[in-house]
Amino acid sequence: MLHYAVVFFIIAIVAAVFGFGGIAAGAAGIAKILFIVFLILAVASLIFGRKR
Template structure:
């Protein structure tokens, strides 16, 4: 999940440099959503992983 967030961030940076503002904005939005989903899943994994041991 984090990999996809970084990929979309790189796409956004490249699109921004080339002047494609709409595509860059969309890619940044997708990257933010994927990063938040990654953080939530990581926290849940740590919490439930600690409880089982």
């Protein structure tokens, strides 16, 4: 999931460089959501993984 967040972040940077503001904003939003989901899953994995 972190891989997809990085990919969308790179797409956002490339789109911003070429002047596509709407596409850049959309890709950055998707990257932000995927990164937050990754963090939540990583923390949950650390918490619940130690109980075993």
